[in-house]
Amino acid sequence: MLKLQNIRKHFDGKVVLENIDLVINTGEIVSLLGPSGSGKTTLLNVILGLTKTDHGSLIFNDTDLSRVRMKDRGFNIVFQDYALFPNLNAYENIVYALKNKKGLITEKEVQEYIEFLELTPHLNKKIGELSGGQKQRVALARTLVTKPNILLLDEPLSALDGVIKESIKQRIQSIAREFKLTTIIVTHDPEEALTLSDKILIINQGHIAQYGTPEEIMHQPSNDFVKEFIIGQLQIKRRNIYHLFGEQYA
Ligand SMILES: Nc1ncnc2c1ncn2[C@@H]1O[C@H](COP(=O)(O)OP(=O)(O)O)[C@@H](O)[C@H]1O
Ligand SMILES: [Mg+2]
Structure with a gap:
């Protein structure tokens, strides 16, 4: 189990991550989802040990790794x-x-x-x-x-399209399942996060907007940001197709 508690990080006087609390169970696939600049890569690098935090702790299987160097985190x-x-x-x-x-x-x-x-x-x-x-x-x-004890992936699908994207997505899922490997994936695409992960952490300007299963996020969005970002984007896609080709394709 990976546990982050009260993580904060600033760059040049600007707070980039604040109050990040997160528990990830062994073998879970978790997406870090949010708009560009929301702090996703920074959070991934904090977990990796590449980026130092201002405060907060990172505990992996009951061991405090907050002060442990990247190469010794595993x-x-x-x-x-x-x-x-x-x-x-x-x-x-x-x-x-x-x-x-x-x-x-x-x-x-x-x-x-x-x-x-x-x-x-x-x-x-x-x-x-x-x-x-x-x-x-x-x-x-x-x-x-x-x-690795945890596999971290930064936007692994964004440079790919169509069939290739789908096949890499399935491979990431089967790796996580086959090797019971905890996998944390950064993405800005709600559809990717919803179809790939066990849980999704939605980040808005360095704060957690919601952490839950894809079902919880779709059915019980906890605030307007989540509604707009997830459901809004999916609806826009749907509406565009509908306008062009008719209701049966929406
Ligand atoms: N090394 C850095 N030095 C200064 N600012 C940074 C650095 N890394 C990231 N930032 C800033 O932190 C914010 C979050 O960046 P990032 O975590 O890369 O966002 P995301 O991956 O969600 O697009 C951005 O405003 C970015 O400019
Ligand atoms: Mg990024």
Whole structure:
């Protein structure tokens, strides 16, 4: 279980996160959802240990990690731009972080992740030769082979579209289920959050607007911001289609 208590963070005199309380159970998929600039990436980096908080605590399985450095927390992240090394091939990228970590994972387990993500045919390709979805899968594999206790993903789907997006979404879900891996995903898209997660944390200007299951958020939005942001956006999509093609497509 991951527990955040009263997290606050400011940058240059501007408060970016305040009063963040959050409990995430082991194996849950949780989305951090909010508009651009609401503090989602900052919160993800706070959990990772990359960003220091002003105050507040972060407890993982009864251990206080608030003052524990990033590399000792045992979490890992897929950054929004993937941050892959262009001069290395896919396989070299995947195993890069294992250089100084002998014994963390066997070659057989590495191969299992590679097969799970269907990357075997692409291992010798340079990053520039891969499609968006393939890059995303390499980035996922590279993070998973470090066997993180929590998987953090910053906007993993926003650079993808259509069928590829749907397939990466399903893969993220099956990874979380198969490995009982707590997974925290940043997104600005209500539809993504609603279809992907067990729970959604809605952030508005650094404050929690609501934390609940997709059902709770849809049926019992706790305030106008949630109503506008979630239901408003979905209705706009629906209305646009309706106006163009008629009621049967709405
Ligand atoms: N390193 C930083 N230094 C100064 N301001 C920052 C830094 N990182 C983020 N911010 C500011 O904090 C706010 C929240 O940013 P961010 O967490 O990236 O939002 P989101 O991921 O929801 O779009 C923004 O106003 C952003 O400009
Ligand atoms: Mg962000």
